Amino acid sequence: MIRLKEVSLRLGNAGRSSSVLFHLPSFEVEAGEAVALTGPSGCGKSTLLNLIAGLRRADQGQVEVAGSDLEKLNSAQLDRHRGMHCGMVFQTFHLLAPFTALENVVIGLRFGARTRSKLKEKATEVLDRVGLGDRIHARPHRLSVGERQRVAIARALVGDASILLADEPTGSLDPETGQEVFHLLREVAEEDRRTLILVTHDPALASKMPRHFDCSGLVRSASTAARKENSPR
């Protein structure tokens, strides 16, 4: 269960005229639900994703993820919480270049897993599941972009995180590979009853998700927000 209530956050340089205010009155996602976050660039989709992951802290409001109020966790607890409950997939894959596909997935377990036994076996199993059983010893530069994203998905899955957070996971892929990766994400989320929150610009992709959340209007310039707050009701 994910619940955000009256969350606000100042973005950019605080106190400068260029700073913007992110404000989200309410957002809830049930366990096992699949939600697409849509909206124009800069509307706050990724910010919402990062708030859920605990990569950003809200200035105000409540962010509750997997039974924990993130605002009450200290930095180390927040990192551990993220590692245990959130599997992240990024547009540019974010694999670690010195390590093989298998090691990239093992590193996902190193910091996020609940237990640290049989890491390699588990990582191999997950890579096999995403169709990379024969590429486990390849380093990222030896993999195609589609394969790289599959490794990233395997890394997000391997720690048994209950929430998958995908930030434009198909943004760097050709349409065909993008479709494959999208279906893979949907499939593993459904099979494992994991929550999937997917940021996308692609309306066709978003239409395939059971629920949409339009993020338009979440971000305003700080001065506009201040005028609105001070105006007589």
Add this chain to the structure above:
Amino acid sequence: MSFLSMAWRYLRFRWLVSLLTISGVAVGVALVCAVLALRHESERALSRDAGLYDLVAGGKGSPLQLVLSSVYHIDSPTGNLPYADFERFQRDPRILWSAPVGLGDNYAGYRIVGTETQFFDLPDRQAKPFFQFAQGRRFEERFEVVLGSQVAQSTRLEIGDTFFGTHGLVEVPGAEVHRDFPYRVCGILAPTGTAQDRAIFGTLASVWEIHETEDRLHYAIQGSALLEGRQERETTAILIRLKTPGLRLWMADEIRKGTDGIATVPINEILRFQRGIIGPAQKALLTVASAVVGVACLTVLITLHQAAERRRRDIAILRSLGANRREVAVLVFTEGLLLTGAGILLGLLLGHGGLALGAGTFRETTGLLLYPWRMPTLELAALGAIGICGAIASLFPAISCYRRTPIDDLHLTE
């Protein structure tokens, strides 16, 4: 996957930069190790030689020159003392052991030392015989000689072999060879690790005979009749061990007053020599080596800082995977420790390996025996200090990584 193996993989990934950084640390460490080990070993070796004798008596001149010529066989003698002085010392109840040293000739650059057979009775400081024979026996007759171990090794002379001495203390082309007086090898000493390994020991009578014959010829050619007046026999120096070493200074003073020569305490001269001449040179070398180490530590800092800057994205990825601030800082710190540790190990190997390679030449030129793999306490302390410097240098980028917020760097591309 442990921090150590992750750190190792990152270092391997940028192997050239890592190798250059490790080499920088290694060169500094090798210099420090070599200078400190060389200092320790040379001090130990010099003191071992000088510590064998309580006093050295010889002709008037520089006490250091007297010690260097009679104990280390590396300088010209100061002058002579009457042989009668040696006979007088032998009767002195305060003297445990004494031996004359008569110099004048060399063979293949190794000095031929004329002495008496009791020379080989010299006890070490534990009262055990200092000289051991590897082969053969002491000289008994004139022109029989005993070779120091290095002389035997270098000249390949064996028991029963004969050779001719050359006039002078060092090998000079065209120097007069005493072809009428062949020496015969009767014994070879076991290595002592002292300058005695580089000497050839024969009877003092042989030295006198060669030079008196030459003198006789010289005066005969000149038509002089001075020979009769030169009958008093002399010795270049006299080495002395006292029953009570505490009497050294008092005895030295007594010898100075009672003879035409001087007497000195060799260990005091050598310590003065080390502090006055060798010490400042070693300090200068150590300063240079310390500067190299300082630069190397700075290189570790710069390398790690640049690596951390280049890896801002990777650090952010690790944070997104659940690594906390402390863990990423430990990872970067571990990389620094690995670089420093590898540099120290390589430096140790280079420093001591270099000494091991040069030990033979050092022994040939100075006669001092080096134990190149021995590590003096000061060297261990220096290595500890270098390790700490490396750790401090690693701390800065680690702290920088600790402070970063992952969200700032996740947008970065490879």
